[in-house]
Amino acid sequence: MADMTITDETGLDPADDFVHEPPAGVDRWAENIQWNVRDKDGLGVMWHMGTMLGDPRLWHIVIAVTQPDGTVHSTKIVAPGAGQFGSPNAHLATITPYREWRFTFFGGMVDVSQDQGATGLTPDDHHHSVKIDLDLEAAYPVWIPEGSTQFGDWGRFHHEQAVRVRGTVTIAGETHVLDGIGHRDHSIGPRDMSHLRRAFWGNGIFESGWGFATMLGEYESGAFQRAALFDSAGTHDATMVRWTDLTAVNCEPTAITVELDVQGRQVVIDGRIRHGMNFTVSDGAEFCMGTDLARPDRYFLTNFFVDWTCNGEQGIGYLDRGALISLLTQGQS
Numbered sequence: 001m002a003d004m005t006i007t008d009e010t011g012l013d014p015a016d017d018f019v020h021e022p023p024a025g026v027d028r029w030a031e032n033i034q035w036n037v038r039d040k041d042g043l044g045v046m047w048h049m050g051t052m053l054g055d056p057r058l059w060h061i062v063i064a065v066t067q068p069d070g071t072v073h074s075t076k077i078v079a080p081g082a083g084q085f086g087s088p089n090a091h092l093a094t095i096t097p098y099r100e101w102r103f104t105f106f107g108g109m110v111d112v113s114q115d116q117g118a119t120g121l122t123p124d125d126h127h128h129s130v131k132i133d134l135d136l137e138a139a140y141p142v143w144i145p146e147g148s149t150q151f152g153d154w155g156r157f158h159h160e161q162a163v164r165v166r167g168t169v170t171i172a173g174e175t176h177v178l179d180g181i182g183h184r185d186h187s188i189g190p191r192d193m194s195h196l197r198r199a200f201w202g203n204g205i206f207e208s209g210w211g212f213a214t215m216l217g218e219y220e221s222g223a224f225q226r227a228a229l230f231d232s233a234g235t236h237d238a239t240m241v242r243w244t245d246l247t248a249v250n251c252e253p254t255a256i257t258v259e260l261d262v263q264g265r266q267v268v269i270d271g272r273i274r275h276g277m278n279f280t281v282s283d284g285a286e287f288c289m290g291t292d293l294a295r296p297d298r299y300f301l302t303n304f305f306v307d308w309t310c311n312g313e314q315g316i317g318y319l320d321r322g323a324l325i326s327l328l329t330q331g332q333s
Helices: 116-117
Strands: 029-038 045-053 059-068 072-080 085-087 090-096 098-111 129-136 156-171 173-188 198-206 211-219 222-231 234-241 254-261 265-282 285-289 300-309 311-323
Touching: 029 129, 029 156, 029 254, 029 300, 029 311, 045 090, 045 098, 045 173, 045 265, 045 285, 059 085, 059 098, 059 129, 059 265, 059 285, 072 085, 072 129, 072 265, 085 222, 116 265, 129 173, 156 198, 156 211, 156 234, 173 198, 173 311, 198 265, 198 300, 211 234, 211 254, 222 254, 265 311
Parallel strands: none
Antiparallel strands: 029 045, 029 173, 045 059, 059 072, 072 098, 085 090, 090 098, 098 129, 129 156, 156 173, 198 211, 198 311, 211 222, 222 234, 234 254, 254 265, 265 285, 265 300, 300 311
């Protein structure tokens, strides 16, 4: 395992990899985590957990499972906390801060097609029994996008980390082994994603072991962006030179290019969208499954796994592109 030492520069403490006590008198305070993990075939799990603005004893949790054939299962839970992140039946536990975690889920999920997810909020339907047991470990040290704490939509204290995963996903009695990679983030503080116009949050790890992460937010007043490349020599700050914005609620375009300037070296990463899920953000913080076309003023996200390539090398990862619904078309497919 790579050295995960938390340096003074991060401003983090081992206690920060656990749930925080909500401070008194801070408007719109919330704690949020986002994880995405997948294997090379397309079996993946993504989950977002956040405390409710009106009552931080409650967590809103959305989880989606993707299968290699393109089938997507998803669910939403709003429930009391269980000591660490999430609820008793959808729970992330820190084992060793910044090094090891465990995610477990047992509950029901509905099937969600990409067309359905892009044309409305996800309706209630028949639920499959789904059980998830994942052991997670750090692949690289924590990365903090410099300057991200200035933006309330990301929360204060935002930090990210590439991870590796091993475990099982059991759907309707059939167990699948998941052995792959992923990425996580964690933030606390005032949160209001309604200030965002667009965002681009992508990450991945390649066959030889190197990885990357990008973070961009566009506002009326301008844009904020940071990027990094991770390899055996350490973390290298980068700048996003070019990227493929979201244009439609059905996750178009599906061919992606990210160009990074890594301290004078150009790195061009091409990607192809695989499978995933749309989420609409209610009240600037709570994730809802699907796309609320009746509320074009709302911000929404396309959370999809991606197959990446760079100089002939294959990689796998994830891309979260979001925008105000009013800025997007319905798409062609």
